[in-house]
Amino acid sequence: MKASAFRKFWHYFKVFFVIKKLGFTGRASYRLNFLLLIFAVSFQMILSVIFVRTVFSFVKEIAGWSYFESLLVLASYMIVEGAVWMLFGQMGAIKDLIRRGGLDSLLIKPVDAQLLVSAWRGDLEDVSRVFSGLAVLIYAISNLNLPLEFILFNSVFYFLFILNAVAIAYSFALxxxxxxxxxxKxxxxxxxxxxxxxxxxxxxxxxxxxxxxFVFTFAVPIAFISTVPAKIFSEGFNFIFLLESFAVAGLFFWLSRKFWLFALRKYQSVGG
Amino acid sequence: MRKYFLIFKNAIREGMIYRIDTLTFLFSEILIFFSLFYLWSSAYGESVTIGNYSLKEMLFYYLAAHFILLTAKNNEITWMIGEEIRMGSFNIFLVQPLDYSKYILFYILGKSFFNTLIFTSAFCVIFIFFGQYLDPPNEISRYIYFIISVGLGFFIHFFFNYIIGLSTFWLGMIQGIIFSFWSTSSLLEGSIVPLDLLPDFLQRINDFLPFKYTVFVPISILNGKIDPDLALFLIPVFWILFLFFLSKFIFKKGIKRYEGFGI
Known part of the structure; x- marks a missing residue:
């Protein structure tokens, strides 16, 4: 039973990987356009930093957050947003597939349709969002004067928080x-x-x-996307936050899956 | 001229067909304003001013900026032109008695007219709820200068977007150039932060560019930070004329290069 579940997971992983590879190749085929996209995405991230810098050039802290602590929040947002754009194209493929009738051909394939629509679009240039986020994260951490062992210990948990954040952002997009x-439209x-x-x-x-x-923590849990992961470096590890993060990610993934299956049952097809 | 008026009317009808989209678009903009409202309120804390803006002036600045972006920033034409050229549907304009630039202009005028109607009503509702946090001017003349200034900004945006759309003749795919332009212009026009809060060197560079006349100048005229002298209207007119002739030149060159995909 376990072996079969693992085989299925591995098969799905390979399908996801192949679709991604094809998508990324297509995305990079217009080279100049691709380079400009990387520039635009990186510049957009720089703009967010400029905004935070400008605000903090007039005030010392906002709601108890210093400049470098706020950069931790911004960096987490950049990493999560970048990952969701790069891996799933913010699930934007769904609307295009429905409008153009392309969803029908995916539904008859012997692979879970949610996996296919999730992998269908992915914007390779958004890898620069993730790298910009990592750069801002390192810059912020290095200016917070934290002990090395504190950084190393909490980095592992930060990674778990970010994985959950990506799951929440993905579920929300779905x-x-x-x-x-x-x-x-x-x-x-x-x-x-x-x-x-x-x-x-x-x-x-x-x-x-x-x-x-409360709404932005539990109903639309954006707190778990960036504020909670950032707190691990500004306040230290909190086991309750970790549990909540897993619970919210799991619940949102389950709910979005249910909603997707419900919508599929109502789908009447465009031209298929 | 009647045919262009028909395009104008059709653009309004299109807006009415996709009204849910318009409303969700409005909702997303209100949400951004809502988060900025909380951010700036927290940032001010006990402070009275940031730069030379009080909290009320700052919130009013962002509200006005959102209004301009929703009604006059006509970004969608770049996608439209790019797709028409890339996919070959541009061919039809080569055989029809239509001036392509006028067709695009009247289409986007229709869209902007529809958006102005919808978003003006929506912003009135915001004023009812958030009025106590905002500091709108009382002088009617400032509103009139603001409308004229936004109108000029509309044409600056239009010609920039039109020229970028036409670059498809050479580039094939223009997503990269579109996003690069949007990111750069959003900083330089003052929709991210008021330009007078940015470092001096950026403000000096910006003085040689037309972007500030699309968002920052109209709002500064409205909130009384700058007086509406003639130069603030003549300089954008000069830019519009320059961009108009540049767009004509680029269109002429582009047509020669066009391969007519799908003919």
Whole structure:
């Protein structure tokens, strides 16, 4: 039983990898365009740093967060957002496949349709978001004067938090993009997704209204995307946060999966 | 002229068909403003001013910037032109008695008109709820200068977007150049932070570029940070004329290069 589950997982991993490889090759085929995209994505990240720098050139802290601590939040956001764009293209393939009737051909393939739509689009240039995020993270950590053993110990848990954050962002993207089954165009869904995710650029402690903070922690759990991972370096490891992070990621993945399957049952096809 | 007016009307109709998209677009912009509202409120804390902005002025700045971006920033035409040239649907404009630049202009005017109607009502609602946190000017004349200034900014955006769209004749794929332009212009126009909060060297570079006339200058006229003298309207007019002639030149060159995919 265990061996068969592992074989299935390995098979899915290989399918995901092959689709990604084809997608990345296609993405890089227009070289100048690809280089400009890398520039644009990196510059966008620099703009976020400029924004934070500008704000902190006038104030010493915001909601208890110093400049370098806020950079930890921003870096976590960059890494998570970059990973979701690079690996899953923010699930933007769903709306295109539905509109153009391409989803039908995926549904008849002997692989889970969710895996196929997840792998269908991936923007290789967004790897520069991840690298920019890592650079900002290292810069922030090195300026916080933390002991080396503290950094090494917490880096392992930071990685786990980031994995959960990617799972949350992925589930959120899947949930929103699945609404394309009921919308004609669905382009604005990506905008909503980007806007909500972009709120996680800032520490959720800025939401001084308790209800708003609760919403952004559990209902739309952006706190677990960047603020909670950043806290591991600003406040140290917290086991409760780790448990909550796994629970929220698991719950959101399960809910988005259920919603995707529900939408598939209602799907009437365009031209297939 | 009647045919272009028809394009204008069709663009409005298109906006009405995809009204859910328009509303979700609005929702996403309000959400960004909402997060900025909390961020700046926390940043101010006990401080009275940041730069030469009070909290109310800062929030009003961002609200006005969002309004301009939603109504006058016509970014979508770059995608539209790029796709038409790349996929070959541009061919139809070579045989029809239509001026392509006018077609695009009237299309985007229709879109902007529709967006202005929707978003003005939405922003009025925001004023009702957030009015106490904002500091709108009382003088009617400032609103009139603001509208004129935004109108000029609309044409600067239009010609930039149009020229970038036409670059598909040479580049094939223009996503890279579009995103590079958007990122750069969002900093230089003042939609990320008010330009007078940026370092001096960036402000000096910006004085030689037209971007500040699209967002920062209109808002600064509105909130009374700068007085509406003639130069603030003549310089953008000069830029519009320059970009207009440049776009004509690029279109002429591009047509010669066009391979007519799909003919």
């Amino acid at each position: 949930f929103l993009q699945t609404m394309s089954f009921w919308l004609i 669905g382009h604005s869904l990506t905008m909503i997704q980007d806007s909500i995710l972009s709120v996680s650029k800032f520490p959720t402690d800025i939401f001084f209204n308790k209800i708003v903070r």
